[in-house]
Amino acid sequence: MTGKPAVQELKVALLGGGTVGSQVARILVEDSELMTERVGVSLRLTGVAVRNPEAERDYQLPAECYTTDAKSLVRDADIVIELMGGIAPARDLILTAFDSGASVVTGNKALLATHGHELYQAAADAGVQLSFEASVAGAIPILRPVRDSLSGDRITRIMGIVNGTTNYIMDQMDSTGANFYDALAEAQRLGYAEADPTADVGGADAAAKAAVLAHLAFSTPFTLEQVYCQGMTNITDRDHQMAAEAGYVIKMLAIIELVQTADDQEPGVVLRVHPTLLPRVHPLATVRGAYNAVFVEAENAGELMFYGPGAGGAPTASAVMGDTVSIARRILRGGPGRPHTTTGRLKALGVGDSITRYMVVLRTADVPGVLSQVAGVFAERGLSIKSMNQSPDEEAAAVGKQRALLRFITHQARESDLSQTVSAVEELDVVDAVLATMRVEGD
Amino acid sequence: MTGKPAVQELKVALLGGGTVGSQVARILVEDSELMTERVGVSLRLTGVAVRNPEAERDYQLPAECYTTDAKSLVRDADIVIELMGGIAPARDLILTAFDSGASVVTGNKALLATHGHELYQAAADAGVQLSFEASVAGAIPILRPVRDSLSGDRITRIMGIVNGTTNYIMDQMDSTGANFYDALAEAQRLGYAEADPTADVGGADAAAKAAVLAHLAFSTPFTLEQVYCQGMTNITDRDHQMAAEAGYVIKMLAIIELVQTADDQEPGVVLRVHPTLLPRVHPLATVRGAYNAVFVEAENAGELMFYGPGAGGAPTASAVMGDTVSIARRILRGGPGRPHTTTGRLKALGVGDSITRYMVVLRTADVPGVLSQVAGVFAERGLSIKSMNQSPDEEAAAVGKQRALLRFITHQARESDLSQTVSAVEELDVVDAVLATMRVEGD
Numbered sequence: 001m002t003g004k005p006a007v008q009e010l011k012v013a014l015l016g017g018g019t020v021g022s023q024v025a026r027i028l029v030e031d032s033e034l035m036t037e038r039v040g041v042s043l044r045l046t047g048v049a050v051r052n053p054e055a056e057r058d059y060q061l062p063a064e065c066y067t068t069d070a071k072s073l074v075r076d077a078d079i080v081i082e083l084m085g086g087i088a089p090a091r092d093l094i095l096t097a098f099d100s101g102a103s104v105v106t107g108n109k110a111l112l113a114t115h116g117h118e119l120y121q122a123a124a125d126a127g128v129q130l131s132f133e134a135s136v137a138g139a140i141p142i143l144r145p146v147r148d149s150l151s152g153d154r155i156t157r158i159m160g161i162v163n164g165t166t167n168y169i170m171d172q173m174d175s176t177g178a179n180f181y182d183a184l185a186e187a188q189r190l191g192y193a194e195a196d197p198t199a200d201v202g203g204a205d206a207a208a209k210a211a212v213l214a215h216l217a218f219s220t221p222f223t224l225e226q227v228y229c230q231g232m233t234n235i236t237d238r239d240h241q242m243a244a245e246a247g248y249v250i251k252m253l254a255i256i257e258l259v260q261t262a263d264d265q266e267p268g269v270v271l272r273v274h275p276t277l278l279p280r281v282h283p284l285a286t287v288r289g290a291y292n293a294v295f296v297e298a299e300n301a302g303e304l305m306f307y308g309p310g311a312g313g314a315p316t317a318s319a320v321m322g323d324t325v326s327i328a329r330r331i332l333r334g335g336p337g338r339p340h341t342t343t344g345r346l347k348a349l350g351v352g353d354s355i356t357r358y359m360v361v362l363r364t365a366d367v368p369g370v371l372s373q374v375a376g377v378f379a380e381r382g383l384s385i386k387s388m389n390q391s392p393d394e395e396a397a398a399v400g401k402q403r404a405l406l407r408f409i410t411h412q413a414r415e416s417d418l419s420q421t422v423s424a425v426e427e428l429d430v431v432d433a434v435l436a437t438m439r440v441e442g443d
Numbered sequence: 444m445t446g447k448p449a450v451q452e453l454k455v456a457l458l459g460g461g462t463v464g465s466q467v468a469r470i471l472v473e474d475s476e477l478m479t480e481r482v483g484v485s486l487r488l489t490g491v492a493v494r495n496p497e498a499e500r501d502y503q504l505p506a507e508c509y510t511t512d513a514k515s516l517v518r519d520a521d522i523v524i525e526l527m528g529g530i531a532p533a534r535d536l537i538l539t540a541f542d543s544g545a546s547v548v549t550g551n552k553a554l555l556a557t558h559g560h561e562l563y564q565a566a567a568d569a570g571v572q573l574s575f576e577a578s579v580a581g582a583i584p585i586l587r588p589v590r591d592s593l594s595g596d597r598i599t600r601i602m603g604i605v606n607g608t609t610n611y612i613m614d615q616m617d618s619t620g621a622n623f624y625d626a627l628a629e630a631q632r633l634g635y636a637e638a639d640p641t642a643d644v645g646g647a648d649a650a651a652k653a654a655v656l657a658h659l660a661f662s663t664p665f666t667l668e669q670v671y672c673q674g675m676t677n678i679t680d681r682d683h684q685m686a687a688e689a690g691y692v693i694k695m696l697a698i699i700e701l702v703q704t705a706d707d708q709e710p711g712v713v714l715r716v717h718p719t720l721l722p723r724v725h726p727l728a729t730v731r732g733a734y735n736a737v738f739v740e741a742e743n744a745g746e747l748m749f750y751g752p753g754a755g756g757a758p759t760a761s762a763v764m765g766d767t768v769s770i771a772r773r774i775l776r777g778g779p780g781r782p783h784t785t786t787g788r789l790k791a792l793g794v795g796d797s798i799t800r801y802m803v804v805l806r807t808a809d810v811p812g813v814l815s816q817v818a819g820v821f822a823e824r825g826l827s828i829k830s831m832n833q834s835p836d837e838e839a840a841a842v843g844k845q846r847a848l849l850r851f852i853t854h855q856a857r858e859s860d861l862s863q864t865v866s867a868v869e870e871l872d873v874v875d876a877v878l879a880t881m882r883v884e885g886d
Contacts, residue, residue, distance in 0.1 A: 338776065
């Protein structure tokens with residue numbers, strides 16, 4: 001139907017009736033006049049495919065709007081909005097949509113992080129659009145800026161707070177001194193964390209978003225398996241205290257960076273998700289509660305940051321509707337859309353190739369010369385230490401032992417060199433234990 | 444040439460060889476391979492139109508690249524990048540470009556804020572593109588998010604730090620206690636302020652950006668004359684101190700807001716630029732130095748912020764090149780582009796219709812009952828006061844007089860009601876003078 005003047009309306013099929021789906025349905029119904037004004041013709045919601053049509057929903061449509069027959073709904077649509085999540089049957093339904101000439105809006109990061117390349121290609125082959133602004137950082141417009149606004153620049157690094165649950169927990173630990181489990185319980189009580197928080201606190205949710213974002217930033221297909229992922233469950237209140245004393249805050253970050261490999265070959269991309277120390281004056285350090293933010297460094301633009309709500313029904317629905325209106329406008333204009341390019345040739349590198357700094361906390365003997373021995377191990381390997389701080393170990397003192405806590409922050413170096421050096425330090429006789437090793441970014 | 448398969452290159456004409464123009468030339472030459480990879484064919488810089496071809500430039504091209512004959516250059520281009528600024532001859536050259544089928548990228552906010560409607564229409568009529576991301580907030584991608592990402596939402600309010608010079612000066616006054624003139628001199632010394640800073644400190648630069656942004660946000664043509672504009676030259680170090688004591692920081696903001704008029708007619712838009720108090724915890728309050736940031740409130744998305752360098756050769760060139768690559772891709776894809784719609788029907792309202800809060804500082808007699816008299820004037824008019832603070836007036840004490848300083852912050856009300864009430868307060872016998880009246884936003 002593309003471009004034919006007779007178009008009176010566009011048929012929109014909605015797959016999924018959960019929190020976001022309900023808000024999308026509400027906007028399509030209650031703001032239909034606004035959408036008509038924006039698009040030029042009306043967007044008609046033809047139905048909502050759900051598993052259980054009888055279930056109660058945040059926004060209730062008449063019973064006849066719900067169906068379990070997603071396939072038929074998809075086949076009769078101009079635009080399909082997929083908000084069911086998961087791989088199956090979402091993947092098949094999206095391919096079916098393309099096959100019948102419909103464009104697709106999705107918020108399904110898990111699907112994109114595993115089958116993104118296939119789906120981009122299928123959309124391009126079918127001459128239809130695939131949009132997914134809602135899949136990363138909820139309402140924050142980040143994919144369009146990365147893909148289009150920075151298309152004349154070279155992105156060198158992206159650091160994102162892309163999971164509200166972990167940011168809420170980290171923020172609570174930082175501001176109240178709570179330990180991880182108390183902060184998690186509070187997050188669950190307030191609805192910021194699920195009963196099973198594994199995907200959030202383990203980093204998998206952020207890792208999927210990192211893969212999607214990296215794909216757009218570097219026009220190269222990356223997948224979830226290429227993302228190094230370290231959860232936050234081992235972060236203690238003492239870690240937060242140590243970080244605070246050094247002027248840092250700990251944030252759970254997704255980091256995507258262009259790096260030169262050690263053997264000076266072609267540059268590659270490291271994708272990593274882990275607890276990260278940031279200076280308190282860094283723009284990302286000021287992102288509180290369940291908010292999200294994405295910090296982008298580009299060669300010419302310099303440092304940019306995009307901030308906003310990273311989840312929630314209405315905010316995520318805003319992103320979905322932005323994609324829907326843009327696709328609808330393009331259908332009416334006619335002509336081919338802009339396919340997602342996968343022409344890039346950058347390879348994914350392991351986390352050992354990343355360039356970072358470490359904060360290391362050691363429990364050591366409380367005797368002269370410890371500092372010099374530790375610094376010596378670093379010097380031997382050509383690495384240098386930026387700052388060091390020594391204090392009595394009060395925990396040890398409480399059980400009658402005299403030990404020191406040695407906290408130091410390194411200069412920038414390749415991660416693999418840093419981690420090997422910390423292992424060597426651990427072997428020193430004067431070192432009892434490595435209490436914490438955390439990556440430091442942003443200064 | 445649109446869409447023909449034979450396209451081997453796209454011809455790019457550059458108008459202007461200043462700071463930004465030089466950086467655009469550098470990128471087109473030095474990153475030509477990257478641009479070819481991004482676009483699919485090469486972007487060939489056919490020449491740079493300048494007033495004085497002999498002048499030295501930040502990035503020097505071979506002498507034969509410079510010309511004073513802008514018109515011929517434009518007539519032979521596929522894409523024209525206009526960075527000369529000002530109304531004439533920029534306006535004519537852009538219309539000439541459209542006329543000969545070329546698309547245009549511009550950073551010319553003054554031109555867009557006065558002739559935007561005409562230019563959008565001319566581009567649409569000619570079936571070519573007009574892009575201007577660089578005209579507002581330099582490298583920060585804000586126009587594309589406002590126009591496309593939020594196209595399925597209702598923007599209710601935009602507050603922007605869109606002028607780096609004034610933000611630098613305000614930040615200096617806030618953080619060092621400097622007065623306006625010392626902070627301005629420092630900004631000039633560091634190159635953040637021009638020798639003639641009128642357009643910046645007077646607010647005209649920010650007002651032009653507000654008009655451009657409002658046009659996109661509300662699909663309604665707004666012009667510079669519709670923006671209420673109050674400069675920052677009257678802001679004193681005492682104002683900053685008073686604001687700080689109350690937990691606020693003063694920022695020069697451009698504000699665009701959807702408001703209901705007093706007579707409950709159709710909603711309209713108030714555009715205003717003025718020094719504004721923001722709570723220190725507000726995301727915009729943390730924007731330091733010469734950085735820019737735009738804070739957007741939308742019905743479903745909630746609160747978003749976009750942050751980055753608002754000026755400078757390379758950052759602004761990044762925005763210009765993002766527009767150029769996007770236009771080039773669209774030319775190659777064929778099909779019509781997305782015109783800037785001006786279908787909105789919102790009217791521009793005066794600043795009196797805006798909804799705001801005031802911080803008022805009075806010099807009063809130091810006798811009991813002053814607070815109650817002032818509060819009484821507000822109560823009579825149905826307005827209420829949120830907080831009040833009284834302290835001895837040390838300036839008056841220094842010359843042997845006993846006076847009090849009364850600082851209070853009102854609740855939200857219509858600006859015209861607030862300003863009339865402050866006039867009535869000024870008439871009170873116990874009030875010597877109104878030392879400051881400033882608008883408060885963001886809480």
